[in-house]
Amino acid sequence: MVKPVPEFTAEIAANGGSSVMSCFQCGTCTAGCPSGKITAYRIRKVMRAAQLGLKENTVNGDDIWQCTTCYTCAERCPRDVQIVEVVTALRNIAAAGGKMYEGHKKVAKNLIAVGHTVDNNDKIKALRKELGLPENPPTVMADAKAKADFDKILELTGFNKLVN
Amino acid sequence: MAKYAFFLGCIAPLRYPGIEKSTREVFKALGVELADLKDASCCPAPGVIRSFSKSTWLAAAARNLALAEKEGLDIVTICNGCYGSLFDAAHELHEDRKLLDDVNKILSEIGLKYSGGTKVKHFAEVLYKEVGIEKIKAAIKKPLEYKVAAFYGCHFLKPSNIKELDDAENPKILDELIAATGAESMPRRQKTMCCGAGGGLRSQFGETALKFTKTNLENIKDGGASMIIDVCPFCHLQFDAGQKELGFNFPVLHLSQLYGVAMGMSAKDLGIDVHITPVKL
Numbered sequence: 002m003v004k005p006v007p008e009f010t011a012e013i014a015a016n017g018g019s020s021v022m023s024c025f026q027c028g029t030c031t032a033g034c035p036s037g038k039i040t041a042y043r044i045r046k047v048m049r050a051a052q053l054g055l056k057e058n059t060v061n062g063d064d065i066w067q068c069t070t071c072y073t074c075a076e077r078c079p080r081d082v083q084i085v086e087v088v089t090a091l092r093n094i095a096a097a098g099g100k101m102y103e104g105h106k107k108v109a110k111n112l113i114a115v116g117h118t119v120d121n122n123d124k125i126k127a128l129r130k131e132l133g134l135p136e137n138p139p140t141v142m143a144d145a146k147a148k149a150d151f152d153k154i155l156e157l158t159g160f161n162k163l164v165n
Numbered sequence: 166m167a168k169y170a171f172f173l174g175c176i177a178p179l180r181y182p183g184i185e186k187s188t189r190e191v192f193k194a195l196g197v198e199l200a201d202l203k204d205a206s207c208c209p210a211p212g213v214i215r216s217f218s219k220s221t222w223l224a225a226a227a228r229n230l231a232l233a234e235k236e237g238l239d240i241v242t243i244c245n246g247c248y249g250s251l252f253d254a255a256h257e258l259h260e261d262r263k264l265l266d267d268v269n270k271i272l273s274e275i276g277l278k279y280s281g282g283t284k285v286k287h288f289a290e291v292l293y294k295e296v297g298i299e300k301i302k303a304a305i306k307k308p309l310e311y312k313v314a315a316f317y318g319c320h321f322l323k324p325s326n327i328k329e330l331d332d333a334e335n336p337k338i339l340d341e342l343i344a345a346t347g348a349e350s351m352p353r354r355q356k357t358m359c360c361g362a363g364g365g366l367r368s369q370f371g372e373t374a375l376k377f378t379k380t381n382l383e384n385i386k387d388g389g390a391s392m393i394i395d396v397c398p399f400c401h402l403q404f405d406a407g408q409k410e411l412g413f414n415f416p417v418l419h420l421s422q423l424y425g426v427a428m429g430m431s432a433k434d435l436g437i438d439v440h441i442t443p444v445k446l
Contacts, residue, residue, distance in 0.1 A: 016219065017219060035358055035359050035377060035380075036366075036373070036377075039373060039376045039377070039380075040373055066216075066364075066365060066369065066370070067366070067370065067373065068364050069212075069319070069359045069361060069362070069363040069364040069366050069374075069377070070211060070212065070319070070320075070363050070364040071319040071323070071358075071359035071363060071364075072319055072320075072323035072324050072333075073323075073357075073359075075323075075324060076323055076324065076325060076333050076334070085324075089215060089216060089219060090219075092216035092217070093216070093217070093218060093219050096216065096217045096218065101217065102365075102369045103369075104365075104368040104369030104370075104371075105213045105216070105217070105365050105368055105369050107368065108210065108212075108213040108214075108365075108368050109213060109214065109217055112206075112207055112209060112210075112214060116206040116207060117175040117179060117206065117207045118175045118176075118207050118209075118210050118213070118214075119175050119176065119179050119180060120179070121179050124439070125179055125180065125182060125439070128182055128183075128436060128438065128439055129178075129182045131433075132182055132183065132185075132186040132434060132436055133186070134178075134182055134185065134186060138173050138178035138179070138185075139173075139201045139203050139204075140173060140178075140202075140203075140204065140205050140206060141204060141205070141206045144203070144204050146204075147203075147204030147206075150204075150228070150275040150276075150277075151206045151225065151228065153274055153275050154221070154224050154225050154228055154271060154275070155221060155225070157224070157271050157274060158218060158220045158221040158224050158225075158271065159218070159220075159221070160217070160218055160221040163217060163218055163221075164217070
């Protein structure tokens with residue numbers, strides 16, 4: 002028996018997804034969802050489960066990670082539910098509970114290591130040079146003080162702790 | 166003409182530097198001044214980073230916005246993901262004073278402050294709205310005859326209620342920007358469908374992402390196009406890398422590279438040697 006968590010909608014709201022309560026289950030979102038056409042993901046069902054406080058069902062499954070954040074659903078929602086914001090809130094809750102995939106963690110670890118989601122490499126450095134561009138872009142990658150400032154932001158918002 | 170802080174992001178400078186180079190050359194030719202947004206980081210990526218921690222995403226985005234504000238410049242991006250992140254962050258911080266105060270408490274630790282004034286623009290928006298089609302036409306040295314697929318991606322136009330750039334279901338901006346070169350933008354089914362890469366799908370659920378890409382490629386083929394023109398390095402990567410596995414071979418160019426060709430840049434300067442799907446011009 003699945004046990005509802007009465008505080009779950011408040012938790013979603015605290016993470017920026019308060020509009021979930023406006024959903025009246027018309028299904029326009031699922032009808033237009035490109036992910037729903039090729040996976041078992043049904044965003045309408047996620048919205049309902051969230052409203053009912055079914056925390057386990059929504060944050061522990063794969064479903065909420067099948068959204069590409071394309072906004073087709075939100076564009077068409079007749080109730081102005083900020084659906085991508087709700088999905089983001091659910092993902093934040095999932096991640097805070099330790100549910101993170103390895104592929105995503107790799108991206109997050111790149112961000113921690115170099116301040117970008119991908120690192121530079123020899124082939125790209127050579128091409129950049131050939132194009133008359135500096136080997137490293139003029140970002141946190143090229144300035145240790147800037148990278149230290151960026152690291153501080155990650156540290157202050159608990160990102161390193163979350164990912165590691 | 167205005168001057169902008171040039172926000173590079175990750176995929177363009179670190180996977181397709183030809184996009185960065187072409188943008189610099191094309192904007193120079195059109196009289197738009199770009200100043201590097203020095204010390205910037207990842208936007209951060211809306212898919213994975215925002216999904217993991219909205220507070221980290223917002224604070225790091227605010228740092229990028231504050232760096233531009235310090236220079237007194239608005240931001241221009243060449244990526245839908247960067248545009249999505251920075252635009253959304255700027256919007257949220259503009260609308261919510263408490264959120265802005267909270268973020269400034271974090272920024273103060275690194276000697277920065279954001280007062281909420283930075284505007285974030287997409288490079289295609291700047292081309293369409295500020296440079297204008299007529300001026301672009303006048304700068305074309307080599308009119309093109311390609312039949313192409315205009316690939317809008319998602320975060321360029323959506324959410325349309327805050328971006329207010331074009332009709333998100335039936336857009337025309339990119340088609341018109343392409344037509345300015347002489348190339349023809351071919352019609353197709355599901356023109357505004359996602360490439361499949363976003364939201365963390367490419368990095369964790371690659372096979373699902375490729376199913377999106379395959380549907381798009383079939384629609385592009387049926388529409389009669391022989392080249393894909395995107396406005397986002399992440400869509401660019403998804404199509405360029407994904408085609409090999411799917412058995413298609415459409416050359417993929419970022420709009421800045423298409424403009425580079427039409428404005429007489431050499432093929433070498435477009436950086437197309439690193440493209441996985443060969444580009445023959």
